[in-house]
Amino acid sequence: MPMSLSQLSIFDFPNFSPAANISSGARTEAESLSIGLGFQVKSNPHPSGGKYLEANAQGSQAGGIFSGVSGYYDLGLGYFDESDGSAYMEILVNGAVAAAFEWDDPSGTAIVTAAARREYVISDLELHHGDVIEIRGASDGGEPLRTDYLDLSEGTPLETAQSFDVEAESLHILSGFAVVRNGAASGSQVLQHGSSTVARASYTMEESGTFDLTINYFDETDGVSELWVSVNGREIDRFDWDGTSGSALANSASKAARLLAGLELRAGDVIELAGHGDGGEPLRIDSLSFEAKGAVDPEPVSPPDIWYEDGDYVVVALNDGHGGVHGSGDRHSHRGDL
Incomplete structure (x- = not known):
């Protein structure tokens, strides 16, 4: 099944128009992406291109323009999941969240080494030429959101309607x-x-x-x-x-x-x-x-109720059933039973 874009981002960044290209069937090094906010390029012998993006702010944003042929692709995000924090990352297409996940694997190392390398894969992601692919994230503790690359597999072309x-x-x-x-x-x-x-x-x-x-x-x-x-x-x-x-x-x-x-x-x-x-x-x-x-436009997807943890609190946003959310930013203590 093609990946459905339905989640809402927890971040509120200014408008962002990246200029970097993201190709199909090739690796895009994270440091070649356009930086919107909060990322900086760092050098290290362990990432694939000898460099990576590292967060230097509470929220970070980078991205590029998909330059391939419209179709379904597997997208892999390479990163370093260190053991001294639990960073959070979103992958978006045209502002809609395709995936969101925490960097919470305890089996790596507390520094950037080969043992901390990980890859997160989104399967059957529908992409069209000119789509904006974006990463947004938040560092945590000693884990500053070190992002290595984006890999896009050769995709399956979208079926073109015939008369x-x-x-x-x-x-x-x-x-x-x-x-x-x-x-x-x-x-x-x-x-x-x-x-x-x-x-x-x-x-x-x-x-x-x-x-x-x-x-x-x-x-x-x-x-x-x-x-x-x-x-x-x-x-x-x-x-x-x-x-x-x-x-x-x-x-x-x-x-x-x-x-x-x-x-x-x-x-x-x-x-x-x-x-x-x-x-x-x-x-x-x-x-x-x-x-x-x-081609027919994608079916509209009603946004779901979403929540995420912020320290000792759970932040909740409730779907209003009409394409928006209410209560985003409401904070509920999760000490004890909810």
């Missing part, structure tokens, strides 16, 4: 429709309303993307049929088949199309067509055309 057509006769019939032969239709068949009940048929998306959806149908002159379209039960369009310039028959002269532009659809979404015929126009649907316009 496609669906013959109406292949839709799942729920009620009222029947498959009828018609030589003027694209597949020589149409879905045709054949009863007094509302006709309903559905199509389940097999890929995600932004699409222009065109409904191809026959708008005859001897009736005014009606069709409505819904996605996952929510109506998105309703229109009358009231053309007067075609033919009273389902032939090339009465072909018509209805465009629904810019639909963001995900695999598993259910598109339903429902309606009824009128007079001599029994609601004949020919096909659906999906023209790909791009």
